[in-house]
Amino acid sequence: MAKILAGVGTSHVPAIGAAIDLGKTQEPYWQPIFAGYEKSKQWLKEVDPDVVILVYNDHATAFALDVVPTFALGIADEYQPADEGWGPRPVPVVKGHSELSRHLGTSLIFDHFDMTIVNEMAVDHGLTVPLSLMCGQPEAWPFKVVPLCVNVVQYPPPTGARCFDLGKAIRKAVEAFDEDLKVVIFGTGGMSHQLHGERAGMINREWDNKFLDDLSADPQRLTQIPHVEYIRETGAEGVETVMWLIMRGALNEQVEEVHRHYHVPGSNTAVGHIILENR
Amino acid sequence: MAKILAGVGTSHVPAIGAAIDLGKTQEPYWQPIFAGYEKSKQWLKEVDPDVVILVYNDHATAFALDVVPTFALGIADEYQPADEGWGPRPVPVVKGHSELSRHLGTSLIFDHFDMTIVNEMAVDHGLTVPLSLMCGQPEAWPFKVVPLCVNVVQYPPPTGARCFDLGKAIRKAVEAFDEDLKVVIFGTGGMSHQLHGERAGMINREWDNKFLDDLSADPQRLTQIPHVEYIRETGAEGVETVMWLIMRGALNEQVEEVHRHYHVPGSNTAVGHIILENR
Amino acid sequence: MVTTKHDYDDIPGTYVFDFDKSHDGYHLNMFCMSLLKAENRKAFLADEAGYLQQFPMTQEQRQAVMDRDWLRMIQLGGNIYYTSKIGATDGRSFQYIAGKMCGMSQEDYAKMMLNGGRPADGNRSKSEWEGEKANG
Amino acid sequence: MVTTKHDYDDIPGTYVFDFDKSHDGYHLNMFCMSLLKAENRKAFLADEAGYLQQFPMTQEQRQAVMDRDWLRMIQLGGNIYYTSKIGATDGRSFQYIAGKMCGMSQEDYAKMMLNGGRPADGNRSKSEWEGEKANG
Numbered sequence: 001m002a003k004i005l006a007g008v009g010t011s012h013v014p015a016i017g018a019a020i021d022l023g024k025t026q027e028p029y030w031q032p033i034f035a036g037y038e039k040s041k042q043w044l045k046e047v048d049p050d051v052v053i054l055v056y057n058d059h060a061t062a063f064a065l066d067v068v069p070t071f072a073l074g075i076a077d078e079y080q081p082a083d084e085g086w087g088p089r090p091v092p093v094v095k096g097h098s099e100l101s102r103h104l105g106t107s108l109i110f111d112h113f114d115m116t117i118v119n120e121m122a123v124d125h126g127l128t129v130p131l132s133l134m135c136g137q138p139e140a141w142p143f144k145v146v147p148l149c150v151n152v153v154q155y156p157p158p159t160g161a162r163c164f165d166l167g168k169a170i171r172k173a174v175e176a177f178d179e180d181l182k183v184v185i186f187g188t189g190g191m192s193h194q195l196h197g198e199r200a201g202m203i204n205r206e207w208d209n210k211f212l213d214d215l216s217a218d219p220q221r222l223t224q225i226p227h228v229e230y231i232r233e234t235g236a237e238g239v240e241t242v243m244w245l246i247m248r249g250a251l252n253e254q255v256e257e258v259h260r261h262y263h264v265p266g267s268n269t270a271v272g273h274i275i276l277e278n279r
Numbered sequence: 280m281a282k283i284l285a286g287v288g289t290s291h292v293p294a295i296g297a298a299i300d301l302g303k304t305q306e307p308y309w310q311p312i313f314a315g316y317e318k319s320k321q322w323l324k325e326v327d328p329d330v331v332i333l334v335y336n337d338h339a340t341a342f343a344l345d346v347v348p349t350f351a352l353g354i355a356d357e358y359q360p361a362d363e364g365w366g367p368r369p370v371p372v373v374k375g376h377s378e379l380s381r382h383l384g385t386s387l388i389f390d391h392f393d394m395t396i397v398n399e400m401a402v403d404h405g406l407t408v409p410l411s412l413m414c415g416q417p418e419a420w421p422f423k424v425v426p427l428c429v430n431v432v433q434y435p436p437p438t439g440a441r442c443f444d445l446g447k448a449i450r451k452a453v454e455a456f457d458e459d460l461k462v463v464i465f466g467t468g469g470m471s472h473q474l475h476g477e478r479a480g481m482i483n484r485e486w487d488n489k490f491l492d493d494l495s496a497d498p499q500r501l502t503q504i505p506h507v508e509y510i511r512e513t514g515a516e517g518v519e520t521v522m523w524l525i526m527r528g529a530l531n532e533q534v535e536e537v538h539r540h541y542h543v544p545g546s547n548t549a550v551g552h553i554i555l556e557n558r
Numbered sequence: 559m560v561t562t563k564h565d566y567d568d569i570p571g572t573y574v575f576d577f578d579k580s581h582d583g584y585h586l587n588m589f590c591m592s593l594l595k596a597e598n599r600k601a602f603l604a605d606e607a608g609y610l611q612q613f614p615m616t617q618e619q620r621q622a623v624m625d626r627d628w629l630r631m632i633q634l635g636g637n638i639y640y641t642s643k644i645g646a647t648d649g650r651s652f653q654y655i656a657g658k659m660c661g662m663s664q665e666d667y668a669k670m671m672l673n674g675g676r677p678a679d680g681n682r683s684k685s686e687w688e689g690e691k692a693n694g
Numbered sequence: 695m696v697t698t699k700h701d702y703d704d705i706p707g708t709y710v711f712d713f714d715k716s717h718d719g720y721h722l723n724m725f726c727m728s729l730l731k732a733e734n735r736k737a738f739l740a741d742e743a744g745y746l747q748q749f750p751m752t753q754e755q756r757q758a759v760m761d762r763d764w765l766r767m768i769q770l771g772g773n774i775y776y777t778s779k780i781g782a783t784d785g786r787s788f789q790y791i792a793g794k795m796c797g798m799s800q801e802d803y804a805k806m807m808l809n810g811g812r813p814a815d816g817n818r819s820k821s822e823w824e825g826e827k828a829n830g
């Protein structure tokens with residue numbers, strides 16, 4: 001039987017990907033960000049998952065405004081790193097676990113989640129930066145990926161409660177999958193960021209850290225945070241942190257926080273990161 | 280306040296569109312099909328809706344297999360009739376009610392329906408044939424349209440229960456819209472059809488008519504019909520009749536059947552049609 | 559490859575287009591989708607084998623297309639809403655294709671439909687078909 | 695046009711990209727999307743006004759693009775993930791655009807970020823901004 005062992009929350013700032021690709025990780029600006037992922041890389045090597053379910057959002061790359069799915073689940077055998085305007089990132093192709101994806105898609109639709117099913121899609125920094133942060137620069141990614149792409153660009157994104165429930169349904173589906181697989185789920189995006197308007201650059205360290213605290217202490221509170229609070233307190237684009245609740249919903253009620261990292265700035269945003277193990 | 284007055288169920292066979300466009304409606308093969316819509320055209324003129332919410336499916340036209348949304352809601356100002364391979368149907372452009380659509384989209388996402396939002400989309404026979412059947416060949420369609428496109432091509436479609444609940448959420452949203460609008464909702468597609476394989480051409484008149492009976496008599500039973508029963512009893516593509524349950528869910532518990540029409544064959548399928556008024 | 563059992567496996571002469579079929583037939587169906595454009599239809603008819611090489615389909619799928627083996631296309635992951643675009647390119651009616659898939663001439667198929675279609679009785683499960691043909 | 699009130703209307707310096715904004719900014723944003731391709735970036739830079747004519751945007755939107763008025767683009771329905779593609783086409787960093795939108799030089803903006811970013815205190819509601827500038 002497949003089993004979800006742990007959840008990872010992490011920002012997916014594009015500039016972090018550029019810093020890695022250009023070999024700048026030891027520069028003074030970037031070093032403190034990457035230092036916070038050293039333990040995580042080791043941890044992930046030890047857990048050695050077969051599959052990562054990677055919750056992220058696309059940033060005007062694979063999807064434009066013509067068709068905007070709330071939840072898009074990839075069921076392909078592989079996903080090419082996208083050309084976001086200056087050539088694709090020099091990272092390995094992302095191998096899918098199509099059988100698990102198809103099983104998830106069927107199970108979720110019967111559980112009344114109105115999934116958009118994607119047979120072919122390029123993946124942008126939202127998906128590949130978390131892989132780089134957690135795995136470094138390997139020849140090939142050390143696990144297969146099930147991409148779950150969430151709309152957080154065109155308001156309204158799904159509510160926190162809906163995201164949490166989707167996580168629960170994902171867990172149920174994974175546990176019904178008839179193959180021994182070690183699965184880790186990533187929730188990505190956030191934390192504080194306002195990327196536009198006269199309020200650009202807003203950061204709310206206190207709010208972000210309370211959110212990180214309550215991922216283990218009181219996730220139910222987090223599911224009740226309305227979008228307007230994310231926007232007001234952490235910036236308009238900070239609402240994408242809602243994706244972490246899909247990750248959290250897929251874990252046990254009780255989890256252990258085994259690592260946390262928080263740093264400002266990562267370009268225009270706060271960089272937040274957490275690892276939660278089921279116990 | 281906007282209000283849903285009635286629901287219409289109808290097949291959307293492409294050959295019916297061709298028969299209209301080629302002026303064949305009085306030919307012996309087609310005449311009995313169109314005769315069943317004479318009363319309907321009159322009825323619709325009398326109801327004179329401002330907006331029709333048109334539930335249909337796309338048939339490998341606007342959507343292919345790369346990205347398959349379960350529920351796609353159009354929020355555009357207009358929708359062009361699609362070129363399905365032999366030029367667009369010679370019918371008027373479909374004018375949207377963008378404000379109502381946007382209101383519906385927001386309300387549905389907050390009500391935990393994971394809508395795909397569509398800003399631009401061509402509409403195929405699934406949407407335009409019901410318009411032709413119900414309105415004939417006017418210079419311009421006499422109402423605005425909110426298109427709701429449902430995946431029934433790639434299994435699994437949404438369940439009947441989910442469709443019914445979506446109908447209820449649509450009704451709630453319509454009734455909260457701050458403008459006096461008369462709204463009618465169409466559920467289209469079906470009834471019996473198996474379009475592929477060695478069992479092509481299967482028709483189940485008895486099952487179809489029981490379904491039509493229970494739209495007013497026992498809609499709850501219909502919401503519990505599993506996909507396998509639609510497929511077994513009415514043909515693999517007959518499962519698209521599930522879309523009628525979105526229409527039914529948007530109506531009162533008690534409805535009056537004011538018209539029914541059933542004819543075999545319409546090309547490869549049964550042609551079913553019903554009009555239900557709220558009371 | 560995990561082989562899942564489905565509640566619809568027992569239905570005869572029916573190939574439910576689920577995610578497994580969609581996965582296997584993806585490039586075959588996307589080839590069909592390309593035929594929505596007139597210039598592609600022309601290019602396909604002018605050089606079928608060459609045109610099909612653009613799509614990473616299996617050779618078996620390409621052969622089924624060139625043979626116009628409508629049933630085989632479905633068995634190999636084709637979806638009828640897609641494969642019927644090949645029929646349209648050939649100028650064939652949908653009833654022609656439907657007839658071919660169930661081993662009937664277009665005339666016999668059309669007659670069956672005029673007589674009320676293929677009955678559900680006798681066509682609900684594979685056991686009803688064992689040793690006999692589809693009940694038309 | 696129905697004007698709806700939103701719970702986020704009171705947040706200062708913030709243009710929530712809701713369906714109304716998305717509707718009004720659709721063609722502006724789809725123009726930006728076209729800049730993902732190198733040949734389109736080249737064509738745009740070679741003849742901005744001509745290139746923009748391909749897209750059914752408002753003249754005001756076209757002018758905001760040609761003026762590189764980053765804040766105005768947002769006010770006219772642009773989304774930052776889209777309009778930043780114009781910045782990338784110009785070879786400008788994201789921080790340059792961000793600074794422009796809040797009336798700061800790139801250097802000052804970068805310094806603000808290094809010092810922990812713009813605080814939430816004083817920037818939560820429009821009433822806090824009345825009569826004064828954004829609290830940076």
Ligand SMILES: [Fe+3]
Pocket residue numbers: 012057059126189190240
């Ligand atoms: Fe993001």
Ligand SMILES: [Fe+3]
Pocket residue numbers: 291336338405468469519
């Ligand atoms: Fe249909």
